[in-house]
Amino acid sequence: MATINKITITLLLLISIAFSHCLAFHDFHVEVQAFEPPQQEEQEGPGGGSGGGWEEPETNNPYHFGKLSFKNWFQSKEGFVKMLPRFTKRSSTLFRGIVNHRFLFMEMEPNTFLVPHHLDADSVFLVLQGRGVIGFVTDKTKETFRITKGDVVRVPSGVTRFFTNTNDTVPLRIAKIAVPDNSPGHFQVYFPSRSQFHQSYFSGFTRDVLSASLNIPEELLGKLTGSQQMRQGIMRRVTRDQIKELTEHATSPSNKDKDDKDISRVWNPFSIFTQDPIYSNDFGRFHEANPKRFSQLQDLDISVAWANMTQGSLFLPHFNSKTTFVAFVENGCARFEMASPYTFQGEQQQQQEPWFGPGQEEEEEEEMSGRVQKIVSRVCKGEVFIIPAGHPFAMLSQSQNFVAVGFGINASNSTRTFLAGQDNMLSNLDMVATRLTFGVGEKLAEKLFTSQNCSGFAPTVRRHQFPEEPKPSFQSIFNLAGF
Template sequence: MAMTNKLTITLVLLISIAFFHCLAFRLEFEEFEPRQQQEEQEGPGAGHGGSSGRGWEEEATNNPYHFKERSFKSWFQSKEVGYMKMLPKFTKRSSTLFRGIENHRFMFMEMEPNTFLVPHHVDADFVFIVLQGKGMIGFVTDKTKESFEIKKGDVVRVPSGVTHFFTNTNETVPLRLAKIAVPVNTPGHFQANFPSRSKFQQSYFSGFSNDVLSASFNIPEELVGSLIRGSQQMGQGIIRRVSPEQIKELTEHATSPSNKHKEKGKGKEKDTSTMWNPFNIFKEDPIYSNDFGHLHEAHPKKFSQLQDLDISVSWINMTQGSLFLPHYNSKTTFVVFVENGCARFEMASPYTFQGEQQQQQKPWFEQEQGEEQEQEEEEMSGQVHKFVSRVCKGEVFIIPAGHPFAVLAQDQNYVAVGFGINAFNSKRTFLAGQENMLNNLDKVATRLSFGVGSKMAEKLFTSQNYSYFAPTDRSRQFPEKRKPSFQSIFNIAGF
């Protein structure tokens, strides 16, 4: 009987030790964990798309930064050969939120296997990245012609006014490109110009009279009609099916991008490539990388093709359940296009959207001085508006400069590309992780700013074990030695 009582007391003691050990461990890390009371305090409708008791899927409907697939307009579309789609001017969604990128347009293009996009030039500079497949791009000027093989990860600059054409050389996989355009004539607008006529596109030669064309090309006027009308191509669009033999002829002199355009200068590698020479974003080491994500970036400081446009190109790949830690960019606004999977974007913004819609009922030149002053005061209101969206493949999210944001990869691996506008002198500042900016705050400054005790101030910004990318599963955050060991407890008890 005494033995039984002793065993019972020992078991109760062990359970108590284990309970208090776990409780202490939980309290240690929940001491400074933010309490989720903001939703209850703010009530419905707070923050114009922020915490309001609704699911974030519903909140996304009022998110001006999220462009779904239906937002795209078809520039060209054919089930047989491919399509081009373009977002409307960003300022059509909001004239104030996107004023800084009003002269930029985003496009997406897909060409089916064994197809050819006819030569043309555009009154806009383009930067594109290959998302999938392989192909060839050709450039033609009055002095030279060059063609390059392109594949996944290749970034290419297409200067304004340079005639170029594409070929998808893959027999099974579509060629997919994401593009950012910078128009040179009318802000936010551009046009493509084609020398040859197609089903829905006139030749630019149709803008000249027959006698001018006859004299210009030194051909009889009866031949001018075939130049303008192109009767044999009337039934075809700007993307056309081609035979393997024609692809072989087109790609016969294409070269593969290499490092031969780089040379050493003043102790570092100098880029001396031509303006349209492709380069592969994956040949550069990722700027951020761990088990949960990788971020590759082509920056205008390193690649001369991007310098005058002040545009960077990024490729991000995150594992399922990982988090791109909260941060902001000092000058760069990112146009992010999702290539695979879905992610939850969370962003804090000082700007309202619904309030601006009400102001837009009157043109700016009809607003009275009091209304303008009211708008300026609203910009300094001190309110933070939370924008949350589930962004999936084929959709776009805009991240303005200075806006803190985070990205959570959800049901599968997440892949996206980003075009950074005003990238040259921008700095990325992380607000969480081992290398976060707030970790450099003096502990006294932390206590005074956040109203916390000394112990909490030490832990608040120093408990994250990862930089840049981190797991959302908390059990993966801590080293094994910090997890409660029930085996060690039993060892202490003599078992």
């Protein structure tokens, strides 16, 4: 009986030790959560409601905007324009630095035309897919440019523009950030022609003023003001002959004279891929157009970024000193992780139950509690996530190649600091400073921030192990059991 007890104790010890070593090995690995992406995307109606697709899960993550967060500004069988609500509606504390920026996403079906219009907002466009033509009209000039995947276009406020998808098979997809002029976070779109759901701005004038201004009979004014019903939307089908006319004088960005000092230089498109990627290896590439390099972006202080990650790769942890990124997922899914010092739930409660009484003004006070909120979220195609300045974050590509694009706000004097990888900031600490800071021994201090040889992107499988404590031998186990 005593022998049986000793054998039982020995087996339990072996299992316990093996399990503890599995846990130790697990601690040094990045786990990729397996999941199946949604099989059916939501179908939204003109009002922006869901028409029977998958539901966005309830979440307290203020940095993640799912597909159902978008509102349909326009939708028809020719395409759509979707817009996120003002970021400060989600959190006035977290996003007050981008209160005057709005994110939009547009898709035009093949062989379609978006009618001329202007905004009381500056805009930066990034072409995600397809090819087409963008045209500009002012009182002094008219220009058209061919645009394709990766092209960036700066459009000043008040400049009339129109788009044409010249592709026969592929939709033209464009992401856009807008910076309003009149009211923070609010802008309007102005059309010279009427459409099914939009009036012409000429309808804001009396008929006698319009007739005298244009020197045409009043009976022709109905074509402008929309006195008759117009069934077409702002996106319309066009024939190949019409596309040929629209593109006849279009030029490519590379054909523009670099020394041209004309105002058209402001809206001259350029490709984000014209310069080498900032970070590039077998696991990913990161392109960025910075306002210091591209004059079109300087006055808005906006950068444009494009990240392409292979399946199972990791965008190493880093933070941006001044830039807040509004990032849009163009392909695939990834796990987004970020360290945030802000407590979103506490802010909601404070908004519902203000502590200040009548006649008292609310006094904002940031508490430095030292606590860190672990933000973990799965982000997939068509969704948006926000990376505020100073927040360390990382991305893990999961189901397939992952593509995300971003608009960086306050980009000119910002620096990007990596916390892991070959050129990470913490590797420059003296060994004694590392030991004192993290409470580790000399050997571990030497390897803690110098074991990753990749820069920017890395695989999610660890290739080198830290020195481990010697595993107990079977002899020591049996001795412990009393054999």
